[in-house]
Amino acid sequence: MAMIEVNNIVKEYMLIRKETGLRGSIKSLFAPKKECVRGVDGISFTIDKGEIVGYIGPNGAGKSTTIKMLTGILHPTSGSIQICGISPQENRKAVVQKLGVVFGQRTQLYWDLRLGESFELLRRIYQIDERTYQENMALLNVVLKLSDFIDTPVRQLSLGQRMRGDLAAAMLHSPSVLFLDEPTIGLDADAKHAIRQFIMEMNRTKALTVILTTHDLDDVEQLCSRLIIVNHGKIVEDGPKDELIHKLTPKRQLIVELQHHVEDLTHPYAELIKQDGLKIWYQFNKKSITAAELISDLSRKLPIQDLSVREPDIEDAIREVYKTNTPLKIPSLV
Numbered sequence: 540m541a542m543i544e545v546n547n548i549v550k551e552y553m554l555i556r557k558e559t560g561l562r563g564s565i566k567s568l569f570a571p572k573k574e575c576v577r578g579v580d581g582i583s584f585t586i587d588k589g590e591i592v593g594y595i596g597p598n599g600a601g602k603s604t605t606i607k608m609l610t611g612i613l614h615p616t617s618g619s620i621q622i623c624g625i626s627p628q629e630n631r632k633a634v635v636q637k638l639g640v641v642f643g644q645r646t647q648l649y650w651d652l653r654l655g656e657s658f659e660l661l662r663r664i665y666q667i668d669e670r671t672y673q674e675n676m677a678l679l680n681v682v683l684k685l686s687d688f689i690d691t692p693v694r695q696l697s698l699g700q701r702m703r704g705d706l707a708a709a710m711l712h713s714p715s716v717l718f719l720d721e722p723t724i725g726l727d728a729d730a731k732h733a734i735r736q737f738i739m740e741m742n743r744t745k746a747l748t749v750i751l752t753t754h755d756l757d758d759v760e761q762l763c764s765r766l767i768i769v770n771h772g773k774i775v776e777d778g779p780k781d782e783l784i785h786k787l788t789p790k791r792q793l794i795v796e797l798q799h800h801v802e803d804l805t806h807p808y809a810e811l812i813k814q815d816g817l818k819i820w821y822q823f824n825k826k827s828i829t830a831a832e833l834i835s836d837l838s839r840k841l842p843i844q845d846l847s848v849r850e851p852d853i854e855d856a857i858r859e860v861y862k863t864n865t866p867l868k869i870p871s872l873v
């Protein structure tokens with residue numbers, strides 16, 4: 540059975556557009572102009588146990604709205620959701636026991652309590668038995684090094700320490716699914732590394748299913764095996780990360796450094812996109828010519844001293860997706 544099943548969910552909002560000036564305010568009061576906006580527009584996907592999925596898109600794409608529906612905070616206008624076989628809308632209490640949620644700009648820790656006291660309070664809220672709690676705390680302490688600041692009031696924690704505390708709080712009750720919304724936002728390199736290591740360790744040891752929404756492409760590159768890319772409330776791509784990169788970015792770059800200046804740098808299957816002294820950047824389509832063939836051709840006519848091939852990365856692929864998807868027309872209801 541899939542851990543998460545989402546079937547054609549839609550979330551609509553009714554917005555009132557006010558006109559400017561006194562006349563517009565009076566008109567809006569008696570005859571408001573309403574617009575029906577679809578924040579999420581017919582999204583469907585399935586996520587299996589143990590997957591780490593990047594759920595990504597630009598601001599306003601519908602990512603957070605989808606996560607709020609998956610966790611039961613919002614109800615979809617239509618469509619259905621199953622988390623571990625349970626509907627978060629029909630039985631939210633049962634679903635919450637199986638979920639861990641971390642929002643990068645919010646916290647579930649208690650501001651004036653020591654971090655350890657926050658954990659104790661959450662233990663009682665989730666009704667975690669003492670043995671399970673101690674075992675989980677021991678594991679979380681090893682991975683997140685909580686003992687260094689567990690007696691510090693939450694309000695005195697650094698951002699990196701608070702994020703580690705939030706991750707521990709989300710994992711105390713042994714959830715099956717972890718939702719992460721910008722978990723490394725604003726963190727330094729060491730804190731980001733610690734959090735990524737934690738996520739990978741929990742996935743490896745507990746087969747934890749992780750859904751990650753982020754604008755940090757390093758998080759996506761290092762953690763996710765699959766990407767679901769959304770734009771304008773719709774899924775525009777869904778598949779293994781490496782396959783999507785391969786599909787969306789057919790062009791590669793060959794960077795050549797010459798021994799001395801040459802007049803003719805052209806090649807029929809490669810575009811010269813940049814030159815800086817003796818350093819030349821070519822762009823080529825892998826469907827037209829392979830890197831090996833291009834290198835062989837150029838070696839016969841150019842005095843090459845050094846070269847390298849630049850493969851496209853996740854940022855290239857996502858940029859390509861956004862470039863090829865135009866905004867949806869929003870219907871208006873007056």
